[in-house]
Every structure is written in structure tokens, then in C-alpha cells.
Amino acid sequence: MAARAASFRRGFAFNPSPAVSRALALALAAFAIVYPLLLDPISGLLDDSVVALAYVIMGLGLNVVVGFAGLLDLGYVAFFAIGAFSVGWFMSTFYADANIHVLVSSNVHNLPGIHLNFLLVIVIAAVLCALAGMLIGLPTLRLRGDYIAIVTLAFGEIIRVFAVNGDSVHVFGNGYPLTNGRQGITPVDQLDLPFVKPFTQLDLRPWYWLVLTLVFIVLFVVIRLRDSRLGRAWVAVREDEVAAASMGVPLVKTKLLAYTVGGAIGGVAGAFLAAYLNTVNADQFAFSFSIFVLAMIILGGLGSIWGVVLGAIVLSFINNRLIPDVLNSVPGKLGLDFNLSDLGFGIFGFLLVIVMVLRPEGLLPERRRKLELTEGVGTDDALYEVRA
């Protein structure tokens, strides 16, 4: 088994020199920047690309918690929700009784409600999610392994229940419900950033460049963190908590920082998605979303930054493009009157199983950590070596 996995890896092994890999990265980045010019400004492919990049940010954030620090988080949707609600609360006509406008352009100046500039909102979202991350992290400090998974899952579900029922919760006073339930807060303000034209739903290129910028920033942050003292502390905690603590790694601080950073990144992605999708709807914040993001980072290669990027893009395109658009047109082309969307669930599940069985280490496993990962996140490492 191990030998087979090794040969797989060898098959994909690619060890370019630093100069070559830097050139490659630059070429990729350059392509990513000019890519939307090759497409129609409202094409479906561009739309799917924007969402895929937003998922890349989500995945990078979750990867900090699960991949770096080894804390299995099954409630990541909580940060999507809080980030999105920051947009719903501060960038729409939802609180129509209030009349607050900060740094917004004239087209929303006359609308009632709270309207802040998106750049402010994204900071608020990050801060709120960082706090929420810490709050969710606190009860898990004494826990290990899958107990953390269930507590984070519980928080995710609690937040979902509040999102659904929040229309009857008036914590900020009458006329200020917490959420708008399943009706959703729609529409939210169109983005209006300094130096560029206001964004519209009919030209997706600015959205694409905005999310690409965010991806670059988050990538930079995540790579710097990974290579920092904190990043090494995370890996140490992941590998062996007791040993890490005895070497002087502050466990509480290290773990809480992982939740905080992961949460803040999730909040940024959540705020962007809410603005892009033009809605904050309770139905979006289901447990299946947490699993979807987790699947992206495991599929890509847990802990590996480039793996996560690839995994997020691949899964997002399978879900948003391959199944609904590409596969769905196949029966029609073959002249069959058969609706493939009946099998959408099954195809999605089947692809997850196939890819995982063929590439158990993920699409782009991080070489340096492959060994450690094989031995698992928890304390017990014997289990999966049964057949080794």
C-alpha cells in the first residue's frame, strides 16, 4: 500500500529549482490576471471562476486550522455566515430604520439603512470572525481529535439555527432583527471601490480582479505565517501536543491563534461571497458547506497551500460547472430525454470517492509533511498502518 502511494507520488514528483518555480509562479499569476480578458464579461465560466477563487480563500483559511494546526473544524460555515452577515447588516437596506452612510458613493446615499464602504465591511467581517473563532476555540482547548470536530460542528449548527430563526430575534431593539431568515437579505449594495467604476452584476471582470487581489493577499499572509515561528508552533502542536508544550510552545495561545486567523480569512471570503452573490440567505449556511470546504482542502492535500488552491478550484468547478452545465447537456446531445440532474448528488459523491481512492494524499501533497500527515492528527498512529 505504502509502496503504491509512493510510486504515485514519484510519478507526479516535480522538483524544479527555485528560479524555475518562481518563474512558473509568476507566469501563472500573470495568466490569472489577464485571463478574464479572454472571456465575455458576463460569461458563465468567469462567474464560476470568481466563485472558485472565493472558495480558494475559504480553503486557505480552513487549512490554517485543520492543515497547519491539526484542529479538525467541522463548523467552518460559521465564518461564512458571520462574514456574510457583516455585509447584510452594514451594506444593505436591511436596517431601514437606521440611516448611516460612511464613505459610500452617491447611488446608495439616498437609500435608508446602514451603508458602509466595502473595504470597511471586510475589515469588520474579519474582526468579527476572528472573535467568533476565538469564542469557538475556547471550549475546545481541553479537547482532542474528533471531540474538537463535534464541538465546532455544534457551533456551526447553532449559528445556522440562529440564521434561520433570527428574523424573530430582536437583540438590537425592535425593527432590528438579527437576520432575515430564509427570505434572505437581498439585494446588498453594489461595490464601489476607490479609483474604479461601480461594480455591476453584468460585468464580472472587476469582481474577478477584486477576488484575485484578495487571494494574493491571503496567499501572502498564509505563506508568511507558515514559515514563521507561529507556523512551526502550529505544526508542533499538530504533531504532538505534549512534546510541543514541554518545548515551550504556549498551547492555548497557539491554538487560539489558529482559530482566529482561520476565522478571519473565512470572514473575508464570506463577506466577498455575500456581496458577489448579492444575498445573505440562511439556506446557504448548512453543514454541507463546511464539509464542502473541508473536502476541498483534503482533496488538494492537507496542509499544502498549493494543494488547497488546486483542490478548491477543482471541487468548485465540479459542483458549479461540470455537473450542471457540462454533464447535463450530454443526454440532450445524445438525443435522450433524460434529466441528468437527477443524478447530481450521486455523481458528486462518486467523484469524491474516486479521486480520494486514487490520490489518498491529495492532489498536491506537501512533500515535507507527507510523512507526518500519514500518521494522523490524533495521538494514535497505528491504525492506518495495519496493512503497511
Place this chain on the structure above:
Amino acid sequence: MREFISKYGLIAVLLALPVFYGVKDLVDDGNLAHLGQNLFQGLSNGSIWALIAVGYTLVYGIIELINFAHGDVFMIGSFVAAGLFGTVGLGLATGVGGLVPGLLLVLVICMATCGALNVMIERVAYRPLRSAPKLAPLITAVGFSFILQNVGLLWVGGSPASVPDLIHAQQDVFTFLGITVQRADLLAIFVTIPLVVAATLFISRSRLGKAMRATAQDPDAARLMGISVDTTISLTFLLGGMLAGAAGLIYALYQTTVWYFQGFQAGLIAFTAAVMGGIGNLRGAVLGGLIIGCIQFISDDRIGPQWTPAIVFAYLVLIMVFRPQGLIGEETREAG
């Protein structure tokens, strides 16, 4: 001090809801019948969760995998049951004489189907990944969960489907101290208890059960002792699947409605129950299932059904805070 908080804090948390509403009932009605009714219905409903939770905990105990497909195996179990009622000639008019053997036959088929399905899933989706990173099988489990849901969706469609109410589930049998006992309650309790007892005995007494426990403790040592680890793991999945199949039949008879999405919700609850009790621990899973059943009924009745999931999960978080190893968690390896 910490031990004290852990022990009594936990008890305080668990008793908070029933005691609060018990006092309220005494003030309002002068007796505890209302609360008693909530708790009794909660127990009977919770026994279904208990059966599913045992399957979760068995699998977790032996390969440390959160088997997300387990709830959907249970769902397939109730679909098989619902589909078989007509086939074996059970209808609303069937008397007790025909009902008992008929249902036993359906029970056997359900258990066999779900057991086989679970073994197949392990063989296809988990075994190839045994040397892979620990979280990889989690994703194949999610994958199978999607596949099984699609099967259910094609089988009965998107809306919940009604099942003939063979046992006249909501017919009152007797009333005791103001608590009404219905047929469904008796069924759930009288099928669950022997199954759980049998499973516990099998694991603690039989040779195969010992092999399972040995593999759970240390697979390498178990292999050295001549235990076939693969067979043992398959056996665990078989056992878990069979219990899920039984739960499927009881669910179909008890709720008289089946839905392709029921397994997701049930799986989430059962997983919570397993963790609450102390994952890897059979008695803990049963206890967790019963407690969740009671919380659900109290919350549905007093607080409002739309808040029930939040109440259950808030309970879970509190229990984890006070007792990270779960209610009966000393036997597990993960406990810290």
C-alpha cells in the same frame, strides 16, 4: 476541585431543563405528568438514536473514522422496510398473528441488507485508504453519503413518503401516573433493548467480540496474536450496519414517514449522541441517544421546535466543556 466541577457541573447541566420545567409544571398543574410525558416520549424516540449511535461508536472505536455514510445506511434501511411491507403482505388490516412474523422477517432482511451495504462501503471506500492521511476516508464517507442520498432520492422522490401505519403507532395502550404510553413507544423500547443487550454481550463475551476490542486497542498487537484485522473490521461494519437496519425498520414503524434526507439529520444526532456518551463506548452511545431524545421533546414542547437543534448542540458544547471525555468516556483513547 476540577474533578468536582467536572462531575457536579455536568449533572447540573443535564438536570437544568427538566428541573426548571418540573418546577414550572408543579406550579402550573400541581403534578409532573406533563414533564413525565415529555421524558417518556423522549426516551422512546431516543432509543432509535441510540441504535444508530451504537453503529457510529463501534466504527469509530475500531478505525477512528467519523462514518458520515452511517446515517444514510440507516435511511436505506427504512426505505427497504417501507418497500417490503407490501411485498410480504403486511397491510393496515393485518392482525397481530400475521404482523409479528411478518415484521420479524422484514427486520431480518433490513438488518442483512444494511449490514451488507455497510461492509461493501468499507471494502470500497475505506479499506483502500487505510494507509492514507487520517482525514482521507472522511471524504469518501461524505462521498458515499451523497451517493446513498441520491439512491434514496430516485427511490421515493424528494418529498417525505408516508408508510402504512401497521402497528397503529399512536394508539394509546395504557396510562400510568398521567403518562400515556402508545404502541410506538412500546415497540421502540422493546426492540431496542434486546438488540443493544445482544450487541453488548456479543462484543464483551464472544471470541469475535474480543477480537474487535483487541483490534480497537492495538491493531498491530492484534495481528501478532493471529487476529485477522481485515475480517474484524468488516465484522464491525456488519454489526453497525445491522443495528442501523433495525433502527431503520423501527423508524419506519414509529414515525410512519420516510425521507431521503432523514439519514443526514439522524446521523448528526447519533454522532452527537456517541460523542456525548464518550465515543467508542457502547453504553455511552445508548445513554447519549436517550438524553438527546429527552432534550428534543422538552425543547419541542416548551421552547419551540425551530430552536431544538440549537438546544441539543448547546447541550453538547456544555457537556464537552465540563467533561471532555464524554459521559462515560474513560475507556477511550482519544480522551484527554
Place this chain on the structure above:
Amino acid sequence: MQFRTRAAIGCLLPALALGVTACGGSDNKSSTSGGGGSSSASGSVDVYSSLPLQGASKDQTGAMVQGIKLAVDQAGGKAGNVTVKYIPLDDSTAQAGNWDPQQTAANARKVAQDKKAVAYLGEFNSGASAISIPILNQVGIAQISPANTYVGLTTNEPGSEKGEPQKYQPSGKKTYTRIVPRDTIQAQALITQTKTDGCTKVAIANDKETYGAGLGRLLEIKAKALGQTITSDTGIQKDAPNFRAYASKIKGEGADCFIFAGVTANGAVQIFKDVSAAIPSAKLYGPDGVCESGFTNPKKKGIPASIGAKFKCTVATLDLNSYPGGKKFIADFKAKYGNPHPDPYAIYGYEAMKLTLDTIKAAGSAGATRDGFLAQLFKTKDRHSVLGTYSIDANGDTTLTDYGLYKVGPDGDPTYESTIKASGS
């Protein structure tokens, strides 16, 4: 490719097409035709539908697509001289198993891109329409929803939020219409019926969806206006295993009637069973969300006949046999799908497409353009349809006010009983 298939169907079914043309002609006798009315226009247009085809609501949306396809086939894929190509889109994803905001917006953009697109039938969920309306509004494509009943999409009546419906109309023009009456009307009809049946205390459960929760709120408002006592309006958890605690709670409140404001997919069968077991004498009511054979027919895994006997529901469809094209619709539906009892969703889907085809035809040479179609759509007046006779008002709402009361017939399917006048909203 698909286009050719449609054209082929059009050639293969000339008889059917002729029959419908005649029938369609009588439909539009009284509609004012402002677009010149000449039938010399030719060319081809695309009509899209956007519905969640995966997950829990797939049975209902499947029925809707059946209805839409029947309307296209009856017309032989043509409206006047204009060839109509129908393209069904899916606004749900496998991962969510539900309508998805991104997929909805993507559908709207896809249609916005299509130069030949004139009409967009959708969405199924009001929350989804809130996303697609502003996008389609900016490019001036007419939208006809066969299912949305949320008040705020078209009006600022009670039940809507501040800023509605203007916030969905960035261009300032109205592009959204719907053929089902908004919740206000149905709430009025249901409460009126409970008064007629002598209910004294009514318990309401809603499924927390936009449709169910909105209807629940309006039921309370209408009950107050009409002097009916509501004991409680409870939001339920749609995937709860059972509702026994809820049922014994409303029993304690002394409810003698029960209304479920929601759709079949959200636990309807279970909640009616549990309520009926707890209060055997309770009269049971439901809106069009449950007035379908999948809910009422025991053979299709719906509620048992014993509960069906106590159940009544409302649909915006009146007796189909009283409408000239109604008999033909039933016959054609049976011929195509083998089912003589089309569910409300199939009827709504059928009417949405029928209205589209008739509008293209009535607009004449302008019917193949977005502006011409839109203008003609809002001129729809006194249209005789499977839903009764209605006009589209300035808000884009249907003027239908009469609801059909349905009971469960001997074959288990909903059967027309009488008409409830719910005017005076």
C-alpha cells in the same frame, strides 16, 4: 442540436398545433393587442425556465417542467410564426441540494447574454427570485414566476419590507410578473374557509421558508381582520423526525382546526399525521404547497385516506372543466403523461408557458423582441386560462382572487369542491 429536435417535433405534431392555435385564438380574443397584431412576424426566440431540479423540491419542479413542455408541444414549438425554443435551467447544485444563489445569478446572466431570449420562467423560491429579478431587470427581460407568492416582490403591502419592491428594479421599469396570486389572497381564502367550517380555535404551523412563514404571518393578519381565533403560529424544523410534542402542545391550547403553511417536502405528511393522532376531531387545512397528489394520495406515499377525509386545501385553479381549454388541457396532459389529475405545479408551469406563447403571438412582429414582449405581457387583460380569468396589473401581479377549494377525492387526488371568493384583500 436541441433546436432541431424541437423543430422536428413541431413538424411531427401539426394536428396538435392546429388544435391549440384555435384554442389559443379564443384565449386572446379580449386581450388588447398593442403591437400591431399582424401575424407576419417570424424568426425564433428562446424561453428559459430556472427551477431547482435537484433535492427536496424536485418532484414539484419536475411537474412544473412537465406542464411547461406540454404547453410548448401543444403549440408545436411555435407562437404565431415565431419558433420558440424552450431551455430548462437548474438553479440548484448537488452540493447544496437546494436552490443556490450563485447558480440562480448565473442562470439570469446566461439568459441576459442570449440575444434571442425574451422570457424567463422562474424562480420557484421567492428568495431566489430576489436575486434574479434585479439582473434580468437591468437588461429588460420579462420574468414570469409560476410559483412565487411572497408579497414584497411586487408590492409594499403588509408583510413586505421597506424598500420593496423598488429595490428589485434597478432600471426603474417593471419586468417581473407572476401568475399565482400573492399570499394575501390565499390567506384570506383559507381563513374564510375555516370560518365557513365552524372552526373556533385555529393552530398554524409554518415551515420557516419564505413561502410558509410569509403565509403564516398573513394568516394571522387575515384572522384578526375576519375575527378568527389563532392559538399559535409555530415555525417548525422541517427535518425533525416527528412533531408529537408540537401536536400535544396545540391539543393543550384547545385547537380544533389546524393549518399547515408550507410545502410537502418540509415534513407536511408527518405533521398532519401527528396532529391528527393527537386531536382526532381536528379539521385540517393546507395551501397549494400541499395540494398535490404526492401529499394527498396514499398510493403516491401521501397521507392515509383516514386523514385525507379531514383535509381541505386551496389552489388558484378553479374547476378545469368549466374553462373552454380546460378539458383539452386535461386530455392532453393525460395523453402525454398518463395522469388525468395534473398537480397545481404542473398547471402553474403550463400556464406560465402558455401565457408566454400567447403573448409572443399577440405582440405580432414585436413579439420576438425583449421590449415588445415585455410591453405586451403587461397588457394582458381578461385572459381566460386554466387558472381562471385574470389580468396582469401594473405591479406585475395577477388579478385572480378566487381560490378553488379542493378535497381528497375517492382516487386520492385533490378534487375540486367549490370556489372561495377571497376578494377584498
